[in-house]
Amino acid sequence: MSSCCGQGLHLDPAVREDARRRLRSIRGHVEGILKMLEDEQVYCVDALKQVKAVQGALDKVGGLVLKSHLQNHVATAAQRGDAGDLVEELLEVLKYR
Amino acid sequence: MSSCCGQGLHLDPAVREDARRRLRSIRGHVEGILKMLEDEQVYCVDALKQVKAVQGALDKVGGLVLKSHLQNHVATAAQRGDAGDLVEELLEVLKYR
Amino acid sequence: MSSCCGQGLHLDPAVREDARRRLRSIRGHVEGILKMLEDEQVYCVDALKQVKAVQGALDKVGGLVLKSHLQNHVATAAQRGDAGDLVEELLEVLKYR
Amino acid sequence: MSSCCGQGLHLDPAVREDARRRLRSIRGHVEGILKMLEDEQVYCVDALKQVKAVQGALDKVGGLVLKSHLQNHVATAAQRGDAGDLVEELLEVLKYR
Numbered sequence: 001m002s003s004c005c006g007q008g009l010h011l012d013p014a015v016r017e018d019a020r021r022r023l024r025s026i027r028g029h030v031e032g033i034l035k036m037l038e039d040e041q042v043y044c045v046d047a048l049k050q051v052k053a054v055q056g057a058l059d060k061v062g063g064l065v066l067k068s069h070l071q072n073h074v075a076t077a078a079q080r081g082d083a084g085d086l087v088e089e090l091l092e093v094l095k096y097r
Numbered sequence: 098m099s100s101c102c103g104q105g106l107h108l109d110p111a112v113r114e115d116a117r118r119r120l121r122s123i124r125g126h127v128e129g130i131l132k133m134l135e136d137e138q139v140y141c142v143d144a145l146k147q148v149k150a151v152q153g154a155l156d157k158v159g160g161l162v163l164k165s166h167l168q169n170h171v172a173t174a175a176q177r178g179d180a181g182d183l184v185e186e187l188l189e190v191l192k193y194r
Numbered sequence: 195m196s197s198c199c200g201q202g203l204h205l206d207p208a209v210r211e212d213a214r215r216r217l218r219s220i221r222g223h224v225e226g227i228l229k230m231l232e233d234e235q236v237y238c239v240d241a242l243k244q245v246k247a248v249q250g251a252l253d254k255v256g257g258l259v260l261k262s263h264l265q266n267h268v269a270t271a272a273q274r275g276d277a278g279d280l281v282e283e284l285l286e287v288l289k290y291r
Numbered sequence: 292m293s294s295c296c297g298q299g300l301h302l303d304p305a306v307r308e309d310a311r312r313r314l315r316s317i318r319g320h321v322e323g324i325l326k327m328l329e330d331e332q333v334y335c336v337d338a339l340k341q342v343k344a345v346q347g348a349l350d351k352v353g354g355l356v357l358k359s360h361l362q363n364h365v366a367t368a369a370q371r372g373d374a375g376d377l378v379e380e381l382l383e384v385l386k387y388r
Contacts, residue, residue, distance in 0.1 A: 019144065038117075040107060040113075065145050071375070093149060191288075243384055
C-alpha cells in the first residue's frame with residue numbers, strides 16, 4: 001500500500017491503540033453531526049463548528065502517528081540507510097491536503 | 098446552541114442532504130481506518146495518509162456549508178441588520194482549529 | 195486585476211492603513227530572517243520558527259482584510275445583487291494556497 | 292535562541308542560499324503589496340490574493356528548510372542520541388501557527 005518505504009516499519013502498538021480509541025470517538029462525533037443534520041432547523045455555523053471539531057480531533061490522531069513515525073522510523077533512518085525515501089514520503093504526506 | 102446568531106437561519110435543505118451523504122461516506126472511511134489499525138503491521142505513513150484523506154473530505158463538507166452560509170445568510174445580513182454579529186461569528190469559526 | 199467583481203468596492207481606509215503598518219513590520223521581519231541566514235551556523239529550526247512567525251503575521255493581515263470585505267461587501271451583496279460572484283470569488287481565495 | 296537542541300547542527304549551505312534567494316523575492320513581493328495598498332481604490336480580494344501568494348512562497352521556504360532538517364538532523368538523531376528532543380522541538384514548530 002505504501003509507495004516506497006515502510007517495509008518492516010510498523011506503527012508502535014501503544015500509539016496504534018491510542019489512535020483507535022480516538023478514532024472510535026471521532027466516529028461517534030461524525031454520527032452526532034449526521035443526527036444534527038436531520039434537523040431542518042439546523043444552523044450552518046453550528047454544523048461548521050462540529051466539522052471543525054472533528055478535524056481538530058483528527059489533527060490530534062495525525063500528530064500522534066507523526067510523532068511515533070519521526071521517533072521510531074525517521075530518527076533511525078540514517079542507521080538503516082533509507083533517509084532519502086522516508087523524508088520524501090513524509091513531506092509528501094504532510095502537504096497532502 | 099449557537100452563541101449569538103442564527104435565529105431563524107437554517108442550512109439549505111439540498112446542502113444539508115449533500116453534507117449528510119458525504120458524512121456517511123466519511124463515517125465509512127473512519128471505519129476503514131479503524132480496521133486498518135487492527136493490523137499490527139500497519140505502517141505509520143499509510144495510516145497518516147488515510148487520516149489526511151478524511152480531513153480532505155471534511156474540508157469539502159465544511160466548504161459546502163460555508164458557501165451556503167455566505168450566500169444565504171451573510172450576503173443578506175445587511176438587509177436583516179445582523180452583519181456585525183454574523184461576521185464575528187464566522188471569523189471565529191474559520192480560525193477554529 | 196480582480197477577475198469578476200469588486201468594481202467600485204474598495205478596501206476600508208482604516209483597514210488599509212492598519213494592513214500597511216503591519217506589512218511594513220512584516221517586511222522588517224523578512225529582513226531579519228535574511229540577516230539570520232547570513233550566519234553559517236544558523237540552526238534550521240530557528241529559521242523555521244521565524245518563517246512561521248511571519249506567516250502568523252500575514253494571517254493577521256489577511257484576517258483584517260477578510261473581515262472588512264465580509265462586513266462591507268459580502269454582507270451587502272444581496273442589496274447590490276452580486277452575491278453569487280462575490281461568494282465564489284471569496285471561496286476561491288480562501289482555499290488559495 | 293533555540294530552546295533545546297541544535298548545538299552544532301547547521302542549516303545546509305545550499306539550502307541556506309536558496310532560502311535567502313527566495314526571501315529576497317518575498318521581500319519584494321511584500322513591497323509590492325505595500326505599494327498596492329497606497330491606492331485608495333484597491334479591492335479587498337486583490338489584496339487578499341497577494342497576501343496568500345506570499346504565504347505560499349513562505350510555505351516553500353519552510354518546506355525547504357524542513358526537508359533539510361529532516362534529512363541532515365532528524366534522520367541522524369538516533370546516531371547522535373538526541374531524537375527525543377529533536378522530535379518534540381519539530382512537532383512544536385510544525386503546529387506553531
